[in-house]
Amino acid sequence: METKPPYYAVVFTTKRTSADAAGYVAMAQRMEELARRQPGFLGLDSARGDDGIGVTVSYWESEQAIRAWYLVAEHQEAQKLGKEKWYEWFQLRVCRVERARSFQQSQAAPF
Numbered sequence: 844m845e846t847k848p849p850y851y852a853v854v855f856t857t858k859r860t861s862a863d864a865a866g867y868v869a870m871a872q873r874m875e876e877l878a879r880r881q882p883g884f885l886g887l888d889s890a891r892g893d894d895g896i897g898v899t900v901s902y903w904e905s906e907q908a909i910r911a912w913y914l915v916a917e918h919q920e921a922q923k924l925g926k927e928k929w930y931e932w933f934q935l936r937v938c939r940v941e942r943a944r945s946f947q948q949s950q951a952a953p954f
Contacts, residue, residue: 846885851903852938858931859895867929870921877917883908895931902940909937 859867878884883904891897903909912918925933 846902846943848940848943850885850940851906851909852940853901853903853909854936854938855899855901855933856936857897857899857925857933859891859897860929860931862928866924870924870929874918874921877915878912881908881912881915883911906937 875887878887878901885902885904887899887901889897889899901912903912
């Protein structure tokens with residue numbers, strides 16, 4: 844993601860239950876698809892360990908864009924299902940990104 848700060852990051856850390864893995868995967872894919880179409884969406888990073896703990900970070904242009912995403916009806920249904928059956932616990936943090944830098948190893952061999 845090559846967005847110049849400031850922008851916002853929503854850090855969603857979760858511990859999954861063992862319930863309805865297929866339904867969870869389908870819903871997670873749908874939420875990513877839907878988020879990508881939201882005004883102000885900048886990108887997404889996600890990882891999950893074998894222990895069921897995962898972190899998804901979505902990036903947004905503004906706090907208003909984050910609030911609008913939160914209120915999308917299909918997203919609200921996913922939140923409800925997450926609380927009812929997919930998560931043992933979760934934490935949500937909203938952060939303002941002030942600085943960002945990145946590194947990517949060159950594809951070319953140094954010889």
